[in-house]
Amino acid sequence: MKLYYWPGTCALAPHIALEEAGVAYTAERIDLKAGQQGSADYLAVNPKGRVPALATARGILTETPAILAFIAQSFPAARLAPLDDPFAFAQVQSFNSYICSTLHVAHAHRHRGARWASDESSFEDMRRKAPENMAACFSMIERMMLRGPWVMGDDYTICDPYLFTVARWMESDSVRPSDFPAIEAHTKRMSERPAVRKVLAAYTA
């Protein structure tokens, strides 16, 4: 399998999950700064022009929650999700769907306003509101979702690398990590995992 990624994006979540699963994979950088996601070569991989994308023997997968669940289901020995319990699995998926469709969308309004509007004044308005929306999302996670020590409680799941990934956006989104002590402790716990260290080391290499 090959993961297409760029540091700083949500591709970090499946990247960590692949490491945790102990599976053989390669990773290829798609340089978002240089606009490589819009190149003909990459659009042939992922017509959406986004990362992550996961190339598998059966074809390409896109959308972070789908890739994360695929990794968990494909490598059950790694125990990355409660695969035999539809309700518990749905709770995992609900968390990941919230990250994807609410928190990540709130984040994108800081720099990607051109997706949804046309005027510079609108972009500026969105940028101003993004910190408040991000803080509201993290507050919801802190108060209602993160059970501790891991997102789903005692068991580490595919929710954990996803939360870790988006929590790293806090400071650039003008959200104070110390306002969310449970998430801050989760970030620290994640940072100590060998899989996480290995992926982050590769990012800065």
Place this chain on the structure above:
Amino acid sequence: MKLYYWPGTCALAPHIALEEAGVAYTAERIDLKAGQQGSADYLAVNPKGRVPALATARGILTETPAILAFIAQSFPAARLAPLDDPFAFAQVQSFNSYICSTLHVAHAHRHRGARWASDESSFEDMRRKAPENMAACFSMIERMMLRGPWVMGDDYTICDPYLFTVARWMESDSVRPSDFPAIEAHTKRMSERPAVRKVLAAYTA
């Protein structure tokens, strides 16, 4: 189980899926026009203040893709997803995640700009761009995703009620259904299913 819904929202997708699964359930309207989603009673059900929410014997589930996969996994006899094939299941999830995090978000910018900005001029700017974004999403689905006759090909899945649900937003979002003949044919095919007829009849009752 009890589904909390409001006509015209994406709650229609799990509503149809529950019918297709042949499961006993009740449905309760949450009047979005009257702001009932923000009532203390409903926030106790779903602190996010959105529909759908599904009350189960084990607790509440939120987020449409998670609810849809839960219905498919909980009632395997209904064959609403390729449950024994992680790659095929991931394709189902990828489609549903795209609807949730890209198409639905594009739609929300027509009327819910206050989620992401503060000025009336920004809301107006977002409203103007929404039809173009919705058309781009439907074009991606028409060209790249909808295999036919159902979204995933020969097998009807939880992707189908979700596509049917959001395709019903086309006209109010100033998108011409006739520009997307494969989706239009899919809508017609869906409209003929007894489960769909039954749910829509209940909406207008």
